[in-house]
Amino acid sequence: MKFLEYFRRAPKSATLAKDRLSIIVARERAGTHATPDYLPQLQQELLAVIARYEKIDLTHVTVNLDKSGGCEVLELNIQLPDPPAAPSRPTHPAVA
Amino acid sequence: MDYVSSIKEATVSNASKVVVVTSGKGGVGKTTTSANIATGIALQGKKTVAIDFDVGLRNLDLVMGCERRVVYDFVNVIRNEAKLQQSLIRDKRVENLYVLPASQTRDKDALDAEGVGRVINELKEMGFEYIICDSPAGIEKGAQMAMYFADEAIVVTNPEVSSVRDSDRVLGLLAAKTSRAELGGPGIRTHLLLTRYSPAMVKRGEMLSVADVLELLGIPLLGVIPESKAVLQSSNKGTPAILDETTDVAQAYLDVVYRYLGEERQHRFIEEQKRGFFGRLFG
Numbered sequence: 001m002k003f004l005e006y007f008r009r010a011p012k013s014a015t016l017a018k019d020r021l022s023i024i025v026a027r028e029r030a031g032t033h034a035t036p037d038y039l040p041q042l043q044q045e046l047l048a049v050i051a052r053y054e055k056i057d058l059t060h061v062t063v064n065l066d067k068s069g070g071c072e073v074l075e076l077n078i079q080l081p082d083p084p085a086a087p088s089r090p091t092h093p094a095v096a
Numbered sequence: 097m098d099y100v101s102s103i104k105e106a107t108v109s110n111a112s113k114v115v116v117v118t119s120g121k122g123g124v125g126k127t128t129t130s131a132n133i134a135t136g137i138a139l140q141g142k143k144t145v146a147i148d149f150d151v152g153l154r155n156l157d158l159v160m161g162c163e164r165r166v167v168y169d170f171v172n173v174i175r176n177e178a179k180l181q182q183s184l185i186r187d188k189r190v191e192n193l194y195v196l197p198a199s200q201t202r203d204k205d206a207l208d209a210e211g212v213g214r215v216i217n218e219l220k221e222m223g224f225e226y227i228i229c230d231s232p233a234g235i236e237k238g239a240q241m242a243m244y245f246a247d248e249a250i251v252v253t254n255p256e257v258s259s260v261r262d263s264d265r266v267l268g269l270l271a272a273k274t275s276r277a278e279l280g281g282p283g284i285r286t287h288l289l290l291t292r293y294s295p296a297m298v299k300r301g302e303m304l305s306v307a308d309v310l311e312l313l314g315i316p317l318l319g320v321i322p323e324s325k326a327v328l329q330s331s332n333k334g335t336p337a338i339l340d341e342t343t344d345v346a347q348a349y350l351d352v353v354y355r356y357l358g359e360e361r362q363h364r365f366i367e368e369q370k371r372g373f374f375g376r377l378f379g
Contacts, residue, residue, distance in 0.1 A: 014302055
């Protein structure tokens with residue numbers, strides 16, 4: 001039904017492609033010049049230190065290097081686990 | 097000749113131009129482009145050689161229709177097992193056109209900067225005006241050797257996400273890992289060649305447009321080659337498409353060659369061919 005397609009709005013997958021590419025290309029260009037390759041190891045070691053005090057896993061520590069203007073920002077984001085819920089007091093029916 | 101002076105000689109000489117045809121991604125049309133541009137430049141009376149850098153997966157000989165005439169190859173010359181003159185294949189259709197085939201039995205480690213530089217210098221001394229280096233896919237040794245001595249680069253790109261991303265990566269390498277970059281002189285000149293372009297799909301918003309790709313990659317446009325059956329048909333025959341002037345691909349490559357050699361040519365094959373109302377309704 002070609003003539004029906006004629007009236008439908010065309011899917012703009014090219015726009016999606018361009019948006020995705022602008023992001024990845026910009027990131028990789030910044031990456032080839034600036035990002036040191038020690039970031040994953042830094043992340044591991046930080047994790048090891050933090051794990052001595054808090055029980056967290058790898059996905060809760062992110063290390064990012066951002067460039068804004070002439071300034072580089074090493075961003076460290078540690079998400080601490082939620083505090084353990086206070087043990088709820090069992091509400092036993094009073095024993096007679 | 098030692099390593100450094102081989103680099104300097106290969107870079108300094110202005111009489112001949114070393115052009116790498118590269119892309120990062122495979123299957124986008126590097127070999128097709130190398131064959132057609134080399135043929136087109138030779139048709140203009142310039143002494144031209146196309147070198148296949150895809151050691152282990154040679155195909156330029158097949159696309160140019162001289163596969164049965166390969167005796168010695170690029171690696172034989174690098175290793176002094178054969179003379180350069182013995183391994184150059186002279187094209188039977190076009191005067192001034194030669195092919196230097198890759199080795200099919202070795203791997204890309206057989207290429208080294210010293211050897212490649214020596215062969216390129218020798219080609220220059222033989223009076224070749226254009227030395228077209230057909231790069232293998234990827235960014236490893238073979239691709240790096242193909243670009244190392246280049247004065248100019250033609251970056252072949254399809255209007256497609258992975259190809260554009262890989263081209264951008266290759267542009268980074270061209271800016272850093274060539275003798276021109278290392279010597280700190282003027283950098284390599286880069287040109288974008290957009291291949292397998294379908295204006296109809298672009299119009300429907302289903303394919304990245306020329307403008308999109310230009311904006312993303314930021315290098316000047318050498319030309320647009322439309323998606324066409326003629327490319328497969330010409331590789332079936334071993335005759336570069338540019339030799340059959342009736343096809344749109346041949347016209348597009350001829351434009352590219354003239355433009356490359358400094359002639360003003362308007363870009364074609366960017367807009368969809370006009371179709372009538374009924375054509376759109378029932379096409």
